[in-house]
Each structure stands twice: as C-alpha cells, then as structure tokens.
Amino acid sequence: MRFPELPSFVTHLECGMTGERLPADTIHNLSPQGYPILVRYDLDGIRKVFTKEKLRERDWSWWRYREMLPVRKAENIVSLGEVVTPLIPLPRLARELGASGDLLVKDEGRLPTGSFKARGLALAVCMAKELGISKMAMPTNGNAGAALAAYASRAGIETVVFCPDDTPAVNMNEIALQGARLYKVNGLINDCGKLVGAGKAEAGWFDTSTLKEPYRIEGKKTMGLELAEQLGWELPDAIFYPTGGGTGLIGMWKAFDELEAIGFIGSKRPKMIAVQAAGCAPIVRAWQGNQRHAALWENAHTVAAGIRVPAAIGDFLILDAVRNSNGFAIAVEDAAITQALHDVAKHEGFLLCPEGAATYAAYKQALAEGRIGKGDRVVLFNCAAGLKYPMPEGGQPLDRHGAINYSQL
Ligand SMILES: *Cc1c(COP(=O)(O)O)cnc(C)c1O
Numbered sequence: 001m002r003f004p005e006l007p008s009f010v011t012h013l014e015c016g017m018t019g020e021r022l023p024a025d026t027i028h029n030l031s032p033q034g035y036p037i038l039v040r041y042d043l044d045g046i047r048k049v050f051t052k053e054k055l056r057e058r059d060w061s062w063w064r065y066r067e068m069l070p071v072r073k074a075e076n077i078v079s080l081g082e083v084v085t086p087l088i089p090l091p092r093l094a095r096e097l098g099a100s101g102d103l104l105v106k107d108e109g110r111l112p113t114g115s116f117k118a119r120g121l122a123l124a125v126c127m128a129k130e131l132g133i134s135k136m137a138m139p140t141n142g143n144a145g146a147a148l149a150a151y152a153s154r155a156g157i158e159t160v161v162f163c164p165d166d167t168p169a170v171n172m173n174e175i176a177l178q179g180a181r182l183y184k185v186n187g188l189i190n191d192c193g194k195l196v197g198a199g200k201a202e203a204g205w206f207d208t209s210t211l212k213e214p215y216r217i218e219g220k221k222t223m224g225l226e227l228a229e230q231l232g233w234e235l236p237d238a239i240f241y242p243t244g245g246g247t248g249l250i251g252m253w254k255a256f257d258e259l260e261a262i263g264f265i266g267s268k269r270p271k272m273i274a275v276q277a278a279g280c281a282p283i284v285r286a287w288q289g290n291q292r293h294a295a296l297w298e299n300a301h302t303v304a305a306g307i308r309v310p311a312a313i314g315d316f317l318i319l320d321a322v323r324n325s326n327g328f329a330i331a332v333e334d335a336a337i338t339q340a341l342h343d344v345a346k347h348e349g350f351l352l353c354p355e356g357a358a359t360y361a362a363y364k365q366a367l368a369e370g371r372i373g374k375g376d377r378v379v380l381f382n383c384a385a386g387l388k389y390p391m392p393e394g395g396q397p398l399d400r401h402g403a404i405n406y407s408q409l
Pocket of ligand 1: 306
C-alpha cells in the first residue's frame, strides 16, 4: 500500500462536554474538565478537495478517508494491512424471523488482530508516534490490548497492558506475544484502569484507556465512513452496536455528522441501538432512567467479555447519540447471546464473537417487541473473529477399525 503525502485538516480539539477549544499537535488525555476530547476538522476545506470520485482510485482500507483522519505525516502511518470489512447478509434467519428488510452484519473480525479494536488503536498509535510518545499503557478486556500491542510494537513503542485475570486466554497470550508487558489483575477492567492512572506519573506511561486519549474515536469513526460508502451513501434504518466503552457508537455518530457537513450524505440517521449484556448494563439503566450519566454497575458478569464494562467515561456521548438518533439501549441475557451464536453459526455458517451474537439476540428481541420494523434495513456489528473465543467441544470419536454403519453417520 502506498500513502501519498497526507493533507491535514485538523483545526483543533475540544472538550466533548463543554466544547472548550484545545490546541491540536500536543499531547492530551482528558479535557481540563475531565471529559473525553473530540477532534475537529476544517470540514469546508475537506469538502473542497475530497470527493466521491477521488475515492474510486483509492485502496480499500480506512486510509481511503485520510482527509477525515488526524495523521499529518505519511511517515507516521503504522499499518498491518487493514481492509474495508464486508457486510454479510443473514437472509435465512431474517426470513425465519419474518423480516423483509436487509439484515446485514459488518464483520470486523477481518481486521488485523481479529477485532475492530485495530481501528481505534491504530490511530492512537499513529498519533502517539506523531507526538513523540514512547511508552503506552492501558487496561483491557482483551482485544484492545492485543491491538495496542501489535500496532505499538510495529511502531517501536513500548506497551504495558493490564487485564482482568479471567480474560480469554487467547487474548492474554496474543497481547504478550505481540510484545506488551502484560499483567493479569484480580479485578475488572475499571480496576485495571485505576492501576494505569495510579502508575502513569511514576512510570512515564501515556494513558491509552478508552476515551482518555482523543484519537481512538477517530479510528472507530471509519466504521461509519465505510458503512455509508458501502450502502451507496444511504445510511441504514438501525445499527445495533455492542456497547462497552462506546467508542464505536460515538465514532460512527461523529462520522455521520462530518459526512453530512462535507455533502456526502443527507440528514437521515439510523437509530443507534446500544446493546449490552443483562449482567452488565449501565447504559441501558441510564437510558431507561433518563439519566445523562451512567452509574457504576456492581458485580458485572457476562459471557461477552468485550462489553463487560461497568463504567464508561463517555457515557453521556453514548446516551446523546442514542437519544438524538431516536434509538434505544437494550440488554440481552447470556443465554440469548449463546443461543444467537449457535443459531447464526448453524443456519448461516457465520461464527460470531459473543458480543456480535449479542447484537443478533438484541435484534431478534427488538423485532419481536415491535421496536424495529420488519422492513427496516439493519446493520449488526460482529466486532471480533469468532475463532478468538473458546468454543464448546464438538464431534464424536469414530473407531476406524470397528464396524461402521455409514447410513447412520
Ligand atoms: C471492545 C469491544 C466491544 C465494545 O466496543 P466499544 O466501542 O468499546 O463499546 C465489543 N466487542 C468486542 C469484541 C470488543 O473487543
């Protein structure tokens, strides 16, 4: 892949809560008020030079949207061969559920490190390189740590990663193999986050926690850009997003506003639907209670480790997007997640990750309750490759020396 010199359209950064203007090209974590920071661009400038025609000549990776991304120098791009992830229809299951609209899954498992965390962390690492950061630390439920380790090692940046000690083994091992110093903590992701916060001054780490640096959102924004282009610049009726820290939901919502500002799409927006597990549903509870922020969820548990996030620092940004889109937040039981994973694998030949399965379970529930129309075009997110997760043992032993009744096999 070749990267011609990048035009740069970032004008400034701003506090996601107060809108206070902050300078670009300098290191930031949270805003002075303690909220996530958003990156702002000269959208009129982008509108003048960035056209749909221009996209036709470009490689199918998120760098095709480079005018809308924050990296200023091509030499700071760190790449592991990113792809535009496909939209895979589930026609058989849609028919069984009585839906006539398209049911599509954006399969993020095709990305480097096998999850959509690659989007956010790739951009965070590119910007860390651009800003001269040499040590990055983060708490993770698995996939974020893996993506950070991979991209940072490729950029020559040191990483220290903390995960709950019951994180899926494959995640812990890939993080360590890809060059991070990994610590397995007897606690949840918010406990790991506290360790990063407590140690960063002494150890000289840059805190790369979800939404505590400005650029992961920009990476996750590319999901919205791709989706719009893949659907012919016509957004779907609803997006079901498995919500932990909510970076992707916030990023896509930002993408849609920016696409409208540069004249690529109109004002139609999908319902943004935040999907959580019943055993860890702080955003659902806040949405139902009409709260601006989500209180910490005690005793969080779910089979979908990627969305086991008891407290999200960008809670108000998630809730704003859900409300402004006329969407909703919905919780699904672990049993429904597991059932969904089996159904989609068996009937559509598509092995989802548990978090992706949660979006199918939520779709099924919302359709049955009439919260989603049968004719709606819906996009679900499969955030990671199903192969990264433990699977139930399958198959039966067969004695090749014994008598085999072939018609019974
Ligand atoms: C991180 C993660 C999520 C949640 O994504 P956010 O954008 O942080 O809400 C969902 N599923 C998987 C597999 C993840 O790794």
